[in-house]
Amino acid sequence: MLRVDIRKRLGRFILDAAFDAPAGVTAVFGRSGSGKTSMINAVAGLLRPDSGRIALGDQVLFDADARVDLAVKKRRVGYVFQDARLFPHLTVERNLTYGGAHDRDRIIATLGLEDLLNRRPAGLSGGEKQRVALGRALMSDPQILLMDEPLAALDTGRKAEILPYFEWLRDAAKVPILYVSHDISEVARLATTLVVLEGGGVVASGPVSDVLATPSLVPQLGVRDAGAVIMAKVAGRLLDDGLTELSFSGGRLMMPGNLGALGQKVRLRIPAQDVILSREKPVGMSALNVLPVTVTAIEKGRGPGVAVGLRAGQDHLLARITRRSALRMELAVGQSIFAIIKATAVAPQDVG
CATH class of the missing domain: 3.40.50.300 (P-loop containing nucleotide triphosphate hydrolases)
Incomplete structure (x- = not known):
């Protein structure tokens, strides 16, 4: 130490x-x-x-x-x-x-x-x-x-x-x-x-996963760069679609490309600006990843943005939405909602 x-x-x-x-x-x-x-x-x-x-x-x-x-x-x-x-x-x-x-x-x-x-x-x-x-x-x-x-x-x-x-x-x-x-x-x-x-x-x-998912640190981390880190495991592969299925404490994620061998651990950074929130479980959407989450923190920025801390299982996520959206959704700490993450939201350099 x-x-x-x-x-x-x-x-x-x-x-x-x-x-x-x-x-x-x-x-x-x-x-x-x-x-x-x-x-x-x-x-x-x-x-x-x-x-x-x-x-x-x-x-x-x-x-x-x-x-x-x-x-x-x-x-x-x-x-x-x-x-x-x-x-x-x-x-x-x-x-x-x-x-x-x-x-x-x-x-x-x-x-x-x-x-x-x-x-x-x-x-x-x-x-x-x-x-x-x-x-x-x-x-x-x-x-x-x-x-x-x-x-x-x-x-x-x-x-x-x-x-x-x-x-x-x-x-x-x-x-x-x-x-x-x-x-x-x-x-x-x-x-x-x-x-x-x-x-x-x-x-x-x-711990990096805790600090990066802290809504109040978005100004220091950068509004465009802020995002959470999760550790996941390769659970399967959809060969026809070129997708890898990952499992973590909050559920399952589909990501493009071959991200490793079955059972291998991978680290993902999920940008806050690519996480969409919904009060109801969405249907008929193109996004493959819909996770049940709990709101842990809401931090208003100096501009029109709001950083929302989320818990998915034992992991933390971060979303960045507008104040108007937060008000319209009537977001509150402790509320159960859904996080939508596009499969293409995670860039290759954000996978380790």
Whole structure:
């Protein structure tokens, strides 16, 4: 468990944030200038807080009161930057082992780097460079991994190429991973825990499925990007229609494409703007997914929108509708209604 509770003044900007990051991926999300990079630089030892404490398990990395400030090289941090930062004059092999060769063969095989070892960074694609940077961080045998917008410089195709490796890392690593991003699709697909920063402070932290489905956080997450995450299992496949049937605690969903083998777990982000609400169970509709849900929260926005929290089984969903619609439906917390989700509402990048 990584525990962070720090304060730092940077000109007029004040970073004043506290959160816990368990094993797995803790995404640090926020707009540009919210303090994301300053936060992980403080954990790495590249930025010294004015006050506070940072501890990783029983090891104190920084404590202003106790005058503890562990040197960078003693913190055993693996850092993956946005631009890979490989040494251009070294081969991939020498870049990988620059900080150590812990578990070398397995990491090379898992990241698919065997054919790249004798090449130099100038001849690599963006996705290949990031795989090498990730391998270098892992071979240093870190006790914590820090990733600062590692996919921000990649196009959609390259992101799709490298995301599976990050998913493997999330599931295989036994150390905390801090993953800075402003891309909600990345966060929804990779994170187990989410910390939302705004103006240098933490406005929310907790399991990603809970935080993303919180109606009051729509302004921070973005009205177009807000949406819930659910874990589902592949229950069947409709070959004639090219659809996959998924089961989760709230019922069954039909989604396009081959989303995995039978019984395999998948993670879905369902955008709030693609969830339609109805007081009565609809009939004669083209939408395949109709779920009974309970209203858990209603949050009015500054504009014409309303964010509605929903419970489907043990999972949470989020819908964004107009105030006029909410008034016309006479929505109230505790009310039983129906959520309609089009099969095409979930984009390929929102399936993990």
